[in-house]
Amino acid sequence: MTEITEVPSPFCGIGADDLSVQVDGNSVKVTANGCTVNTPAFEQSITDTSARVNGEEVSLGLAIAKAADLLRASNQPIMGGCASDVNGMRGVMAVADKAGAVVDNMNFTGARRNFLALQDTGWMNTTLAEIKNRCDYLLVVGVDLEGFSPRFFERYLWNKESMFLDDTSNREIVYLGKAPSGNASTSPAGVSAKVLECADANLPEVMAVLRALVKNKKIVAESVCGIAVSELQTIAEQLKATKYSVVTWAAGALNFDQAELTVQMLSEMVKDLNTVDTRSSGFPLGGKEGDQTANQVCGWISAYPARAKFSAGYPEYDPFLFDSAVMLENGEADALCWVQAFNIASVPPKTDVPTIVVARSGMVFDKEPDVFIPVGTPGIDHAGHAYRLDSVVAIRLKKLRHSGLPSTAEVLNAIEQAL
Amino acid sequence: MLIKLTGGTVYDPASGIDGQVKTLFVLDGKFINQPPAEMPIDKEYDLKGKVVMAGAIDMHTHIGGGKGNIARMLIPEDHRKDPVYRSDITRSGCGHAMPSSFTAGYRYAEMGYTAGFEPAILPVNARQAHMEMADIPILDKGGYVMLGSDDYLLRMLTAKKDQKAINDYVAWTMNAAKAIGVKVVNPGGINAFKFNQRQLDLDEKNAHYNVTPREILQVLATAVKEIGVKHPLHVHGCNLGVPGNVETTIDTMQGIGGLPMHLTHIQFHSYGTEGDFKFSSGGAAIAEAINKNKNITADVGQILFGQTITASGDNMRQHANHGFANPNKWVCMDIECDAGCGVVPFKYRDQNFVNALQWAIGLEIFLLVDDPWCVFLTTDHPNGAPFTTYPHLIRLLMDKSFRNDMLATIHPEAQKMTTLASIDREYSLQEIAILTRAGAAKLIGLDDRGSLGEGAWADITVYTENTDREKMFEKPDYVFKDGELVVVDGKVVHTTWGTTHIVTPEWDNSVEKSLEKYFDRFMTMKLGNFKMSNDEITEDGRGSLTAHSLNSIS
Incomplete structure (x- = not known):
């Protein structure tokens, strides 16, 4: 049995790297600094060790050859999921380039709300260490932050010391839209967060009024979607009065039509705040299941985020047309390669097209895929790199055990070679 | 493998060869003077009448790191055109x-370049910089790690830590980030922006730390020298783009007290305030200061007209310039108590007075600096223009009549504000070889690159003479990387993976004690997880590290 400390997690998105684990053969137990997201993800046991073709156990070589055959026979394959480490995503890109596939990260439809805002007007954002040391006012828009990331408050807001705040427990926390699911946002001094609730679908209107108030526009109405304008006026004044406010949101949680306009509204509000003699930054939440990794790697290899098509022989980007779920539904794709090295619950979408699954050992299917290749998990079975939610820091994942499972990259590079 | 390159006209300033006909031999990737008599030649290339130079080295090009990827994400419409x-x-x-990584490697190689250096590696983003560069084929690469706005250094300065402690921190950081140089960007200014300061002059204090840019430059330039790093402190100075910054730039040069210092994209720091538009050329004054101060080198950061995107660590100045964004979208980031970045698309226009004069100022500096070993050919890719404009820029330097023809087309008021028309200088092939090969290798501190002499790695570019220098330089006949033929007639025929150039200066391990405490108290990762290990570059079987020599430390 070995004890490994300072273990970084690719699961939680916030780059927690202070976990301790006990490894005994193939069994991993989190012994310190676990959470409801990380602990089960690390402790998930290995069940499948053999590849399967049509449900029959076969050698890895045979499964790779079959996968290559299916991709070769396809006119428009899809590389879906795209949930792995940097090398795994490099493998996705290599296969997609050769096979003329669509690359589509499983979280892209949520992330699209951010990309559309980014590519239309841009933003001013910050990263975790700046929040930890500078943020004196956190506005949480439309997301249950502790549900998203159980240790966010503990690690980045209620830290004992910070470089630039005398007392971190004086930070103000305000929720707009969703209310928090627990008390993680209550400060160590016992001050609970201010919560202004509204339905998700009302956020566009509420955010528009808040930005108008930041810009000193006159609002005649007394309430907006159940929230008193005077409350929003207070927030606007606080945003201007504090030194380093942060506005956070999770694109995936803004589940309503044209939510990109709400992302844009709050990003433009942050820009406005930086013109009225204070500093303010946005902070998009994400980073789960390798989504930032997928976008970063696809970004430097193709110059586009992870919803790109390679069938013309060069990369094309369209955040709507290359939505793999829509393509499968409309019969625009004729093969699917689903890559998911982190999460056994994240199974491929239901489809009748030939399906290859390169996924974490233990995935259970309603319908057995044509090819299933179980792979190791980055940060458990092999070393690697994963981006955390701020897209700036790539954490160095450790190998914790010798399971003998191949990495995503090894499998995909072999498929690429076989094509 | 023994290769013979027969009868080319060789320009190799590193060996003092200026246009002599010479036959070269390459054995297993490196130059040798004479092969053993009995050894058979595996391949011979007849280079009679061809121009032979070492592979070109771009000593300042944004090819790896987070801000480049933000730039890529920001402008899909630009990619669609190419x-x-x-x-x-x-x-x-x-x-x-802002090309994708593979395309960047191919296009550099197709212009005869065999190495590129990312000038702004944030320590906390070093992994990304190296991972992106690991996906650039053919080229060797490396980078300069950014310090000067990191809270750790500023805390050290406020606490009056001694120079030795700073040297240890700088050396430790270079090792942790796998760097070959140290860069400072708007010294302390990126940090000051986080405290809502919107400008920071050379002697202005950071509101929190009470430290000035001049003090930061002094300790970092001293550290780089004292730990033996050959590449002088790489400085993106204060007040980028601000009319009147020529004074700041000259003050920066003189104030460093004779320490080696490289001023980067100096064109953006060479502006006066004269004339009807209160914007004038400081090109001549800057060139004169470079000529006088032998400790100073500079790359130009030439602008060329057209659409590009600017990506800089200087979020203070990028934020100030966001109103010029074209198309109108931009990104600024504060990053990890380490630095920041700003990404602003730009369209430089020849009929815009300021852009036109910027173009002329860059050329003035190229042409008025006497010693070609002190000036380097860059556009600060992609900030002044994409690197693919280099052949055009070379023609501007080598061909006076072409230059004057171009000058006649720019904004008429800008024509009046530049002395360019009166400058007769035309760069020679040997001088171009200094700017883009021998000089760059020497400045970066590469032991065995940028030369065609015995023992050097065989990075070679072969051109056909053409009086149209743009045509000549955009399409080499052959490019060899480590002795392997990679380009024929301006097209990649074979791909290889280059090495990553680093230095490994020594530090006192006690530096980790206070760093560990700092990381545990204030940072978001463990110190042990922050440092890059060598395997991160070599474990994929493609990458390698090449450590270069240091100056002996007295």
Whole structure:
């Protein structure tokens, strides 16, 4: 049995790297600094060790050859999921380039709300260490932050010391839209967060009024979607009065039509705040299941985020047309390669097209895929790199055990070679 | 493998060879003077009448790191204009302003470049910089790690830590980030922006730390020298783009007290305030200061007209310039108590007075600096223009009549504000070889690159003489990387993976004690997880590290 400390997690998105684990053969137990997201993800046991073709156990070589055959026979394959480490995503890109596939990260439809805002007007954002040391006012828009990331408050807001705040427990926390699911946002001094609730679908209107108030526009109405304008006026004044406010949101949680306009509204509000003699930054939440990794790697290899098509022989980007779920539904794709090295619950979408699954050992299917290749998990079975939610820091994942499972990259590079 | 390159006209300033006909031999990737008599020649290339130079080295080009990827994400419309098809030997991608990594490697190689250096590696983003560069084929690469706005250094300065402690921190950081140089960007200014300061002059204090840019430059330039790093402190100075910054720049040069210092994209720091538009050329004054101060080198950061995107660590100045964004979208980031970045698309226009004069100022500096070993050919890719404009820039330097023809087309008021028309200088082939090969290798501190002499790695570019220098330099006949033929007639025929150039200065391990405490108290990762290990570059079987020599430390 070995004890490994300072273990970084690719699961939680916030780059927690202070976990301790006990490894005994193939069994991993989190012994310190676990959470409801990380602990089960690390402790998930290995069940499948053999590849399967049509449900029959076969050698890895045979499964790779079959996968290559299916991709070769396809006119428009899809590389879906795209949930792995940097090398795994490099493998996705290599296969997609050769096979003329669509690359589509499983979280892209949520992330699209951010990309559309980014590519239309841009933003001013910050990263975790700046929040930890500078943020004196956190506005949480439309997301249950502790549900998203159980240790966010503990690690980045209620830290004992910070470089630039005398007392971190004086930070103000305000929720707009969703209310928090627990008390993680209550400060160590016992001050609970201010919560202004509204339905998700009302956020566009509420955010528009808040930005108008930041810009000193006159609002005649007394309430907006159940929230008193005077409350929003207070927030606007606080945003201007504090030194380093942060506005956070999770694109995936803004589940309503044209939510990109709400992302844009709050990003433009942050820009406005930086013109009225204070500093303010946005902070998009994400980073789960390798989504930032997928976008970063696809970004430097193709110059586009992870919803790109390679069938013309060069990369094309369209955040709507290359939505793999829509393509499968409309019969625009004729093969699917689903890559998911982190999460056994994240199974491929239901489809009748030939399906290859390169996924974490233990995935259970309603319908057995044509090819299933179980792979190791980055940060458990092999070393690697994963981006955390701020897209700036790539954490160095450790190998914790010798399971003998191949990495995503090894499998995909072999498929690429076989094509 | 023994290769013979027969009868080319060789320009190799590193060996003092200026246009002599010479036969070269390459054995297993490196130059040798004479092969053993009995050894058979595996391949001979007849280079009679051809121009032979070492592979070119771009000493300042933004090819790896987070801000470049933000730039890529920001402008899909620019990529769509330049799709790059996959071939049997090359990967697909996109080109123009901020190309994809594979395309960047191919296009550099196709212009005869065999190495590029990322000038702004944030320590906390070093992994990304190296991972992106690991996906740039053919080229060797490396980078300069950014310090000067990191809270750790500023805390040290406020606490009056001694120079030795700073030297240890700088050396430790270079090792942790796998760097070959140290860069400072708007010294302390990126940090000051986080405290809502919107400008920071050379002697202005950071509101929190009470430290001035001048003090930061002094301790960092001293550290770089004292730990033996050959590449002088790489400085992106204060007040980028601000009319009147020529004074600051000259003050920066004189104030460093004779320490070696490289001023980067100096064109953006060479502006006066004269004339009807209160914007004038400081080109002559800057060139004169470079000529006088032998400790100073500079790369130009030439602008060329057209669409590009600017990506800089200087979020203070990028934020100040966001109103010029074209198209109108931009990104600024504060990053990890380490630094920041700003990404602003730009369209430089020849009929815009300021842009036109910027163009002329860059050329004035190139032409008025006497010693070609002190000036380097850059556009600060992609900030002044994409690197693919280099052949055009070389023609501007080598061909006075072409230059004057171009000058006659720019904004008329800008023509009046530049002395360019009166400058007769035309760069020679040997001088171009100094700017883009021998000088760059020497400045970076590469032991065995940028030369065609015995023992050097055989990075070679072969051109056909052409009085149209743009045509000549945009399409080499042959390019060899480590002795392997990679380009024929301006097209990649074979791909290889270059090495990553680093230095490994020594530090006192006790530096980790206070760093560990700092990381545990204030940072978001463990110190042990922050440092890059060598395997991160070499474990994929493609990458390698090459450590270069240091100056002996007295």
